[in-house]
Amino acid sequence: MTHHLFLASIPSDILALAHALLGTAAFGLLGIVLMLVGFKMFEFITRRLDIEKQLDNQNMAVGVVVGSLLIGISLIVIVSMM
Numbered sequence: 001m002t003h004h005l006f007l008a009s010i011p012s013d014i015l016a017l018a019h020a021l022l023g024t025a026a027f028g029l030l031g032i033v034l035m036l037v038g039f040k041m042f043e044f045i046t047r048r049l050d051i052e053k054q055l056d057n058q059n060m061a062v063g064v065v066v067g068s069l070l071i072g073i074s075l076i077v078i079v080s081m082m
Contacts, residue, residue: 031077038073039066 043051054062 027081031074031081034077035070035073039070042066042069 049062051062051066055066
């Protein structure tokens with residue numbers, strides 16, 4: 001019962017802000033996980049190309065492809081969360 005009394009004493013604006021921040025953090029974490037899954041799928045599809053080795057060798061073309069892939073995945077994740 002004291003839990004309800006404690007929540008009743010907090011202004012509704014602060015509760016709404018806390019709820020929004022929690023939702024933002026959850027969706028942000030979900031977005032990062034989905035981007036990681038998308039990158040790992042890309043690595044699985046392109047097994048013959050060692051992406052991390054190419055990036056270590058400063059292969060600009062692979063860097064542009066990986067950057068474009070991450071931007072594309074992030075746009076898909078953003079639209080799917082709306």
